[in-house]
Amino acid sequence: MKAWFLCDNCGKRQKLETGTVMVLEKKDAHEHEFLFGEEIKCRHCGKERIAPTPFETMRFLFKPLLEKMINKKESEIFFVNEETIIEETKRIKWKEATAYFEKKLEENPNDWVTLLRYGNTLQRNGHVNKALGVYEKVKQLNPNCVSPYVNLGNIFSHRVKEYGEKQFKEAAIENLSKAEELLFNKKGDMQTINDYDACLSEVVNNLSGLLKRNIFYEPVPLDELNGPLLEIVNPSKKMVPIHDMNEYKTIFFSIEKPVFDYWKQNSETTDETIIKNLESLKQGFDNPQNELGEQIKRSIKTTILLNKDKKEYSYGDIMSCIVRLKNLAKHHESFDGIGYLKWLERFFEGTIPQTPEEIEEYIKKEEIGHEITTKRGAQ
Numbered sequence: 001m002k003a004w005f006l007c008d009n010c011g012k013r014q015k016l017e018t019g020t021v022m023v024l025e026k027k028d029a030h031e032h033e034f035l036f037g038e039e040i041k042c043r044h045c046g047k048e049r050i051a052p053t054p055f056e057t058m059r060f061l062f063k064p065l066l067e068k069m070i071n072k073k074e075s076e077i078f079f080v081n082e083e084t085i086i087e088e089t090k091r092i093k094w095k096e097a098t099a100y101f102e103k104k105l106e107e108n109p110n111d112w113v114t115l116l117r118y119g120n121t122l123q124r125n126g127h128v129n130k131a132l133g134v135y136e137k138v139k140q141l142n143p144n145c146v147s148p149y150v151n152l153g154n155i156f157s158h159r160v161k162e163y164g165e166k167q168f169k170e171a172a173i174e175n176l177s178k179a180e181e182l183l184f185n186k187k188g189d190m191q192t193i194n195d196y197d198a199c200l201s202e203v204v205n206n207l208s209g210l211l212k213r214n215i216f217y218e219p220v221p222l223d224e225l226n227g228p229l230l231e232i233v234n235p236s237k238k239m240v241p242i243h244d245m246n247e248y249k250t251i252f253f254s255i256e257k258p259v260f261d262y263w264k265q266n267s268e269t270t271d272e273t274i275i276k277n278l279e280s281l282k283q284g285f286d287n288p289q290n291e292l293g294e295q296i297k298r299s300i301k302t303t304i305l306l307n308k309d310k311k312e313y314s315y316g317d318i319m320s321c322i323v324r325l326k327n328l329a330k331h332h333e334s335f336d337g338i339g340y341l342k343w344l345e346r347f348f349e350g351t352i353p354q355t356p357e358e359i360e361e362y363i364k365k366e367e368i369g370h371e372i373t374t375k376r377g378a379q
């Protein structure tokens, strides 16, 4: 949400994006303190942790009550006790949590889980610059931990969007891409990520904003995702001719993205691996033979569920797309057995040859002596 802030250094009033607003209720007085999900600093002089205007503080206190009265589901403003649960049963004041972790880290400075929680506490308390260094250290200690990539990516992308600090764009993309990859493959350590779907959706949508790509993610119900394909598509098994791949580009993308990511992580993958997997999905979609098949299956079903209000796919549509890609992979024969995968790499890099001349030159260079009749337009 947007709220008005007043800089106590340069005196300028400004409207800033707050993220979720945590209202700390204090035991003794009517006093409240506010902790924001997003970094709050003066747009004009850069002063960190500037305060909301008195009017906004009133709004933070009453808005959740009003929203409750009109039955709005969730508020971006929530009240918490001034204490937070720090260990299983131990409570500690939010304000004192950073000191608590600092002490704990003295004993064991390379405990990445404690370090991560320390970073989260710093960030929520508005000490964002300090949190950045802590997250970088967590990345060094455990490169598979998802949280630091998510948090760094979100902090940097917020700086780009809210404060126009373009110098953070590259770092934002780098961290969010890594977070997306780890979340998508469910391979990373998920410490401090409570809601996988909400996290993935934030990462994907933030990254899409930065890359200006047209992919968005809304969480889908897990039971629908885990059920058979026939329950979420039109049951017609009639195969359809695909003249223009653009017509089914979302389905093609949902297959090619996991294929590409899988290849990047498993260097021994060849076109043949992809062809076999697509063939096995054609034979028995609901029971893939291996991990790649499973990832493709989930990706296709997620796409179908996300688009169900916009387009109804039939069983035959999906099988036709699978067969079409399988044939495409077969066409891209090359000396090193990864002609199709290399083509896919160019596609994801955005450097795919477009004109017949460019395609011809590409084939001569990358895939010797093969006639290719398949032409792919930009997706």
Ligand SMILES: [Zn+2]
Pocket: 007, 008, 009, 010, 011, 012, 042, 043, 044, 045, 046, 047
């Ligand atoms: Zn200022």
